[in-house]
Structures are given as C-alpha cells and as structure tokens.
Amino acid sequence: MTEQTTATTTLVTAFGRLFENEFATLDGITISVRTGQGVRFVDDHSALGCMLFGDEAGTMTEPPGSETHALHLALYAASPDAESVVSGWSCHLRALLLEGFEPPVPTSMMRKRGIPDVGAHLVAPDALAGEALARSIPQAQSLASQNGMRHLLLLTTEGMVVVAGAPAYEAMAHWHNIEFASRVACLSIEEDSVHQVSRGSSDA
Amino acid sequence: MTTTDFETGRRVLARVAGMLYDRRMTELQGGNMSLRMGDAAVVTPTKASENAGWRLAPEDTLVQDLEGNVLVGDPARISREIRLHLRLYRKYSELGSVFHLHLPEALATVASGRWPPGVVAASPEPFGASVVVLEADLPAQTEPHDARVVELLGQVERPDGALSISPGHGIFSVARDVPTNFRAADIFRQRLELERLRGRLRTAAGEGQS
Numbered sequence: 001m002t003e004q005t006t007a008t009t010t011l012v013t014a015f016g017r018l019f020e021n022e023f024a025t026l027d028g029i030t031i032s033v034r035t036g037q038g039v040r041f042v043d044d045h046s047a048l049g050c051m052l053f054g055d056e057a058g059t060m061t062e063p064p065g066s067e068t069h070a071l072h073l074a075l076y077a078a079s080p081d082a083e084s085v086v087s088g089w090s091c092h093l094r095a096l097l098l099e100g101f102e103p104p105v106p107t108s109m110m111r112k113r114g115i116p117d118v119g120a121h122l123v124a125p126d127a128l129a130g131e132a133l134a135r136s137i138p139q140a141q142s143l144a145s146q147n148g149m150r151h152l153l154l155l156t157t158e159g160m161v162v163v164a165g166a167p168a169y170e171a172m173a174h175w176h177n178i179e180f181a182s183r184v185a186c187l188s189i190e191e192d193s194v195h196q197v198s199r200g201s202s203d204a
Numbered sequence: 205m206t207t208t209d210f211e212t213g214r215r216v217l218a219r220v221a222g223m224l225y226d227r228r229m230t231e232l233q234g235g236n237m238s239l240r241m242g243d244a245a246v247v248t249p250t251k252a253s254e255n256a257g258w259r260l261a262p263e264d265t266l267v268q269d270l271e272g273n274v275l276v277g278d279p280a281r282i283s284r285e286i287r288l289h290l291r292l293y294r295k296y297s298e299l300g301s302v303f304h305l306h307l308p309e310a311l312a313t314v315a316s317g318r319w320p321p322g323v324v325a326a327s328p329e330p331f332g333a334s335v336v337v338l339e340a341d342l343p344a345q346t347e348p349h350d351a352r353v354v355e356l357l358g359q360v361e362r363p364d365g366a367l368s369i370s371p372g373h374g375i376f377s378v379a380r381d382v383p384t385n386f387r388a389a390d391i392f393r394q395r396l397e398l399e400r401l402r403g404r405l406r407t408a409a410g411e412g413q414s
Contacts, residue, residue: 020226025394026387027332048383052219091394095401099409186405193408 007033007168014172016051029088032072075164083166086175092182094159104181114149125158213246214262225258230305238289249281301385306374309396327361332391334360340371
C-alpha cells in the first residue's frame with residue numbers, strides 16, 4: 001500500500017466512522033489527497049462506494065464538481081506542505097448561521113489546534129471560488145500563522161467547512177470539531193429554551 | 205449468470221442492509237433491499253430485521269429473476285414486498301437498486317400534512333432525491349398501492365435517486381445503483397433534519413425573546 005493510498009484510506013475510514021455515528025453527512029463531502037501523480041479525489045458518491053465496497057469502489061466514482069475541484073487545487077497550491085483537503089457541510093453550523101446565531105465557542109480540542117475564535121475563519125458563501133478565493137486563502141494563512149495552526153480552515157456563512165493541511169488525519173479532526181462544537185451550541189440553545197419554558201410553567 | 209457471479213452482489217447487499225440500519229434509515233420491524241444484476245435481483249430475505257437485526261450474512265440473501273423465480277437461496281424466505289422491487293426493475297430498466305425503508309423523518313413530514321399526495325419534487329433538488337407521496341388510503345402490499353408507486357415514480361427523475369412515501373408505512377427509494385440510492389435517501393433525511401433543527405432554533409430564539 002502506498003503512502004498516498006494509506007492517507008486516503010485513513011481519511012475515508014475516519015469519515016466512515018463519523019458517518020456511522022451521525023457526525024457527518026454525505027451532502028457535499030469531498031476528500032482529497034495529494035499524491036505523486038496528482039490529487040486523488042473522493043466525493044460523496046465514491047466515499048459511500050468505498051465504505052460499501054472497499055477496493056471495488058472505483059467503478060462507482062463520479063468526477064468531482066469543477067468548483068470544488070478548483071478549490072482543493074488552489075489550497076494545495078497555496079499550502080505546499082498540505083497532504084489533504086476535506087470540504088463539506090456541517091449540518092449544525094449551517095443551522096446556527098442560517099438562523100442568525102453566532103458561530104460556536106471553540107472546544108478545548110479546537111483551542112489545542114489553534115482555533116481560539118471560530119468566527120475569524122468565516123467567509124462569504126461565494127468566497128470559495130474565483131477571485132474571492134484568492135482573498136480567502138491569505139486570510140486563512142494569516143490565522144494559521146498567528147495561532148500556530150498546521151492547517152488552513154475556511155468556514156462559509158452558510159456552513160461549508162474546508163480544511164487543508166498535514167497530517168491527513170488531523171484535517172478530518174479539524175473538520176469534525178466544527179460540527180461537534182456547533183452541535184454543542186445548538187443543544188445549548190435548545191436547553192436554554194427548555195429551561196425557560198420549565199421556569200415559566202413553575203412560576204405560573 | 206452462475207451462482208458465483210452473484211457473490212459480490214450478495215456480499216454488498218448484506219453490508220448495505222446493516223449500514224442502512226446502523227444509520228437509522230430503517231428500524232427493527234421492517235424494510236427490504238435489493239440490487240439488480242442483469243436479469244436478476246439480489247434481495248434481502250423476509251424477517252431479516254426481526255430475526256437477524258439486519259446483521260445478514262451474504263448467504264442469507266436470495267437471488268430472484270425479475271419474474272420472481274428463486275435462482276439462489278431458500279424460497280421459504282422470500283419477502284412479499286420484493287414483488288414491488290421486481291416490478292420496478294421490469295418497468296424502469298435504468299434502475300439498479302430499490303430499498304424499502306421505514307424512515308421516520310419521511311413519515312412525520314407526510315403525517316404533518318406538509319406534502320399532499322402526488323409529485324413533491326420531480327428532480328433531486330432541493331431534497332436530495334425526487335419525491336412523490338401516495339394517497340393514505342392505499343394499503344401497503346396491495347396491487348393498487350404497488351401500481352401507484354410505479355405510476356408516480358414514472359413522473360419524476362429516477363437515476364440519481366427518487367423516493368415514494370407511503371403514509372404510515374415507509375418509503376420506496378430507487379436509483380441507478382446502490383451507492384446512489386443510499387446517498388439520495390440519506391441526504392433526503394439529512395435535509396429534512398436540517399429544516400427541523402432550524403425550526404427548533406427559531407422556536408428557541410422566540411422563547412428567549414418572550
């Protein structure tokens with residue numbers, strides 16, 4: 001097994017476990033790994049194919065969407081040490097931001113990985129393509145440099161999460177941490193609401 | 205095809221069944237899945253849920269031709285609902301996979317009255333799969349029910365994923381292959397869940413202001 005194959009397998013396995021545990025959705029997921037022959041992509045179709053068929057997944061692979069493809073390649077170009085890029089929706093971040101709530105408070109695992117302020121990584125939904133991407137990447141590089149991050153992190157205000165860097169498994173950890181922190185934030189909001197209703201009932 | 209030719213399909217279907225259950229796409233009292241291999245279909249056996257908790261071995265699955273004759277496996281384990289799977293394969297040659305799932309999110313959405321019977325979405329956007337809804341007075345496993353599923357699915361795009369919701373019963377999802385079918389049904393569920401989550405947050409924000 002080559003090093004690149006190992007990285008792909010690691011990422012797909014990690015994603016598969018998140019998927020089984022309902023911490024990840026197939027919706028919009030794209031995982032890529034830099035190899036000696038170029039960049040190897042696993043998209044939402046082929047990720048499921050890998051989980052179901054293992055090595056037989058090749059025949060099920062769909063070509064990645066061109067915009068996502070270009071985003072990943074731009075991140076590799078900007079980050080020569082990057083081994084992998086993971087992009088996809090965080091369901092709970094998406095819900096939070098679309099309903100006008102603040103991004104989540106970073107968990108200890110996020111702080112440990114150099115993310116003291118999630119909101120600092122937010123960009124507009126159209127900032128992951130075209131000329132806007134040329135401005136988004138330096139923003140992520142600057143944050144990485146300031147906070148000692150080994151990965152670049154971009155979040156759109158619609159809940160798309162993009163991570164690029166090395167080692168590969170850490171990219172998936174970053175990606176997962178956003179969904180985890182966002183889930184905690186959503187549950188906290190709902191908990192507060194339940195307590196308010198309970199207090200209202202007991203006061204009446 | 206020989207029995208050996210079906211080995212991969214039987215292995216894949218056994219794994220798919222377990223993954224669908226683990227992912228909460230169906231429950232312990234129902235569901236059935238199939239994939240097409242040429243002029244035959246690999247299908248899950250009756251009571252795969254109750255008897256095996258969806259932990260199937262490849263040899264638990266059956267292979268039937270599209271007329272329903274058992275080519276491989278125990279004929280005593282034929283599931284009644286597979287008739288509809290075979291009918292869909294005969295009618296729509298582009299289909300490579302059919303799942304019947306007891307998906308609570310879909311049943312709840314229909315029960316709320318949000319979607320009346322008929323075509324809800326003729327293409328995979330915005331729900332991740334084309335969506336049709338049956339009339340509530342068509343009992344499952346009857347000819348009128350099955351005919352209506354086939355008719356309604358004929359009115360929408362199917363290869364990238366389409367699903368028919370039978371109120372109070374479950375869904376029949378179809379697609380060109382197994383991963384596409386799984387993906388479409390899963391994204392459909394995720395998008396319904398996102399809408400519900402947003403609604404809960406909106407309600408919570410309203411409570412906070414009151």
